Amino acid sequence: MADQKKxxxxxxxxxxxxxxxxHEIQRPVMKNCIKAFLVGxxxxxxxxxxxxxxxxxxEFNERTAGNPTVATMIFIAVLLTGFGVYDRIAQFAGAGxxxxxxGFANSVASAAIEHRTExxxxxxxxxxxxxxxxxxxxGTFAAFVIAIIKTLIVGWGGL
Amino acid sequence: xxxxxxxxxxxxNPRIIATGTICGPFEGNGKIPNDFDTIHADLWLGQDSxxxxxxxxxxxxxxxxxxxxxxxxxxxxFLLGGDLINQITPTSFASRTLSAPYIGxxxxxxxxxxxxxxxxxxxxxxxxxxxxxxxxxxxTATEKQFRYPTEYGGQKPPTAQWTVTAAxxxxxxxxxxxxxxxxxxxxxxxxxGMTDPFNMxxxxxxxxxxxxxxxxxxxxxxxxYYDYIFTGDLGSIGREIALDLFKKHSIPMxxxxxxxxxxxxYKEDQPVxxxxxxxxxxxxxxxxxxxxxxxxxEIKRMLVVATGALLSPxxxxxxxxxxxxxxxxxxxxxxxxx
Numbered sequence: 001m002a003d004q005k006k007x008x009x010x011x012x013x014x015x016x017x018x019x020x021x022x023h024e025i026q027r028p029v030m031k032n033c034i035k036a037f038l039v040g041x042x043x044x045x046x047x048x049x050x051x052x053x054x055x056x057x058x059e060f061n062e063r064t065a066g067n068p069t070v071a072t073m074i075f076i077a078v079l080l081t082g083f084g085v086y087d088r089i090a091q092f093a094g095a096g097x098x099x100x101x102x103g104f105a106n107s108v109a110s111a112a113i114e115h116r117t118e119x120x121x122x123x124x125x126x127x128x129x130x131x132x133x134x135x136x137x138x139g140t141f142a143a144f145v146i147a148i149i150k151t152l153i154v155g156w157g158g159l
Numbered sequence: 160x161x162x163x164x165x166x167x168x169x170x171x172n173p174r175i176i177a178t179g180t181i182c183g184p185f186e187g188n189g190k191i192p193n194d195f196d197t198i199h200a201d202l203w204l205g206q207d208s209x210x211x212x213x214x215x216x217x218x219x220x221x222x223x224x225x226x227x228x229x230x231x232x233x234x235x236x237f238l239l240g241g242d243l244i245n246q247i248t249p250t251s252f253a254s255r256t257l258s259a260p261y262i263g264x265x266x267x268x269x270x271x272x273x274x275x276x277x278x279x280x281x282x283x284x285x286x287x288x289x290x291x292x293x294x295x296x297x298x299t300a301t302e303k304q305f306r307y308p309t310e311y312g313g314q315k316p317p318t319a320q321w322t323v324t325a326a327x328x329x330x331x332x333x334x335x336x337x338x339x340x341x342x343x344x345x346x347x348x349x350x351x352g353m354t355d356p357f358n359m360x361x362x363x364x365x366x367x368x369x370x371x372x373x374x375x376x377x378x379x380x381x382x383x384y385y386d387y388i389f390t391g392d393l394g395s396i397g398r399e400i401a402l403d404l405f406k407k408h409s410i411p412m413x414x415x416x417x418x419x420x421x422x423x424x425y426k427e428d429q430p431v432x433x434x435x436x437x438x439x440x441x442x443x444x445x446x447x448x449x450x451x452x453x454x455x456x457e458i459k460r461m462l463v464v465a466t467g468a469l470l471s472p473x474x475x476x477x478x479x480x481x482x483x484x485x486x487x488x489x490x491x492x493x494x495x496x497x
Contacts, residue, residue, distance in 0.1 A: 013352035019407070020353070020361045023399045025317040025433075032314070081310045090312025091430070097312050106312045114308035117208035131311065 032094045039089070039096030047073055047100070070101055077102035081109040107131040163377025166344040172494055173282035175275075176289075176335035178446035179223030181216045183298065183324030186443070189425045194447035195325070196223045202299065202324065213242065213297035213326075214249040216439075220293055220326035221257055228289070228330045235259040235330070236287040239274040240294050242438050243267060243301050250294070259291065267467030268392050269346065270294045271327065271442035272486040275463075276343035278331040279488070285333075293328025296437030305356070305472055318358040320394045321431035323424060327442030338453050341495040343488045344374035348469065350482040356468075356475050360397020360421075360433055363466040366483040367393060368404040371464055374487045375410065382412050385489070386458045389449060391441035391465035392421035394434030420444035420463075441465040453492050460491045 009017065050072050054065040080086040086106050090097040097103055108128055115127035129136065160168045180195045187198035197219060204212040217240065225232060238257055240250040241264035254261040266273040274292030281287040299309045301322040307313050331340065349369050353362035367390050375381060382388060393401060398419045405412040420441045421434035445463050452458045464487040475481070489495075 009352045013350075016351045016365060017353075019403060020351075020364070020400050023396050023403070024358060024361060025396065027316050081312075084310060087310050087312045091314055094314035098314075103312060106310070110308040110310035110312070113310055114303055117210075131307065 035092060036094045036096035036099075039093035040099060041096075043073075043097065043100045043102055046076075073101055074105040077105040078109040081106045082113065086110075104132055104135065107135075162342065164373065165347075166342055166374060166377035167276065167280055167283075168342045168378070168495075169279050169283040169340055171283045171285075171333065172339045172341075173279040173331050173333060174335060174337040174339045175329045175446075175450065175490070176332045176337040177224050177228035178327065178329045178450060179220040179225075179227065179293075180328075180443050180447035181220045181223070181295075181326045182439070182443055183216075185298070185429070186323060186325055186424060189429065191424060191444070191448045194451050195443065196220075196227075196447070209297050209300040209303065210244055210249055213244065213295050213300050214253045216297065216324075216326040217242070217250055217253040217293060217295040217328070218256055220295065220328040221253065221291060224291065224293070224328040224330050228332070228335070230289060230330070232257060232259070234289050235291050237262060237278070237281060237290045239264055239278050239290065239292045240328075241265045241270040241274070242295055244304055249297075249300075257291075264294075266465075266484060266486065267469055268296075268436060268438050268441065269465040269467030269484050269486045270438050271391070271445065272343070272463055272465035272488045273345075275329060275331070275340065275488050276345065276486055278329075279340040279343060282331045282333050288334070289330055289332045291328055291330050293326065294438040294442045295326030296322055296324065296439035298322045298324045298437075301437055315432060316357050317432055318355070318361065318394075318396050319432045320359055320392065320421060320434050320436035321425070322437040323392075323421075323435045323440040323443060325424075325437075325439030325443030327439060327444075327446035329446050338450060338490050338492050339494040341489045341491045342374075342378060343486070344370055344377060346370040346485040346487070348482045348484050350480050352480045354475075354478070354480050356470060356481065358396065359392070359436060359468050359481075360394035361400055362468055362481040363483040363485065364393055364397040364400040364404060366485040367391075367397070367464050367466045368401050368408070370485040370487045371462070372405075372408060372410055374462065374489070378489075382410065382416070385416070385460045385462045387416050387418055388412075388462045388464065389423075389441075389445070390417070390419045391463070391467070391485070392434065392436035393419050393466060394421045394432075394436065395419075396433050397466075398422070420449075423448060450490075453490070456492075459493070460489070462487055462489050
């Protein structure tokens with residue numbers, strides 16, 4: 001892909017690209033990974049705490065406590081998005097806040113807030129899944145493909 | 160008078176008799192809050208959408224400039240302006256209340272100097288006495304237009320820039336007191352094949368270098384003629400690249416005198432990554448901070464080069480490269496002959 005792009009550039013453009021590359025500050029990948037690991041882990045720790053809370057104080061077992069836990073985490077993420085804090089944490093944490101369910105909640109809530117001025121139907125309703133939509137589409141599609149593979153292997157492969 | 164290939168030299172001394180600058184809360188906490196006429200503490204400006212807030216900001220900048228010039232709305236013959244939002248509606252809507260004949264411009268972040276150059280041309284050629292040129296940008300309205308929702312938690316790379324919430328307007332007149340617009344060089348669209356919308360400085364630097372070198376050549380001067388050369392919003396990365404390009408083309412350029420509006424507006428500790436950007440960046444800084452420094456006598460001659468990236472969210476998603484442009488306007492306290 002990158003090579004394909006490079007082929008379409010004139011020599012002058014290519015020369016400029018290598019000059020510009022020198023000054024371009026790269027994302028600090030290692031540092032970002034560590035931050036993402038710690039913050040993501042911390043979010044999961046809170047999730048675990050919430051789950052234990054539901055198991056101890058309500059009529060849930062480890063399996064059924066999953067749903068209210070996710071709902072609580074989503075609620076917190078949406079609240080933080082509304083208060084304008086979530087994006088600041090995310091600038092620090094990167095994938096740490098994007099990968100857990102809180103990131104998904106943030107992408108839906110932020111789009112809903114953003115398009116509120118365009119009305120409820122065409123604004124909020126129409127744009128809410130602007131970012132999350134592709135996650136749902138490709139998530140469902142990936143699950144479908146995996147299910148077919150599993151069926152083929154287990155059902156007909158006789159494994 | 161035309162100089163060289165693309166430089167206008169204004170012989171009748173059009174001058175900037177008054178300016179109006181407005182900014183938002185984040186800029187109010189920046190490095191140059193005293194150079195803005197009004198600082199709003201509320202990002203919404205009491206409106207129910209950010210686009211409306213931007214419209215109000217532009218209106219306020221224009222009214223402020225008219226008020227400071229001691230004129231009335233009716234005395235403004237033409238209004239030149241534009242912005243970054245779809246079909247430049249905030250500027251057009253603001254022009255509805257200002258009710259002067261209006262020319263809508265789009266040059267992305269270069270709109271500020273595009274407007275000033277055209278306003279000076281109109282005044283210089285006697286087709287108008289008082290012409291208003293201005294532009295505005297609003298951080299959240301622009302983010303919404305070009306990027307993700309503002310509250311979305313996407314991590315921005317260190318090359319990204321922060322759209323300035325500010326508006327700036329200037330009245331160019333034949334009569335009155337003020338710094339003189341001596342010449343303007345219009346930019347060509349330069350495309351170096353850059354595709355990363357989070358690295359605007361890198362995309363725009365060649366356009367700035369092209370316009371500056373054309374300007375110096377057309378006027379037959381070198382960079383030391385100016386006390387300062389200010390670029391619009393190259394940011395820290397674009398500025399470094401531009402300096403490198405000058406070296407490569409062997410155009411002498413003093414590092415200290417080659418400054419960027421996007422780096423002047425915020426404090427070092429504000430989280431703006433590579434610097435400020437947006438129409439309001441060059442307009443707000445030039446019409447406020449820079450002209451004030453000129454008034455105090457610190458700057459006598461300056462060249463302001465507003466840079467613009469002519470992309471749209473659509474063009475970027477369709478894998479188009481980012482074409483860029485830069486317009487340069489020379490402002491000299493005592494005209495070109497002194």
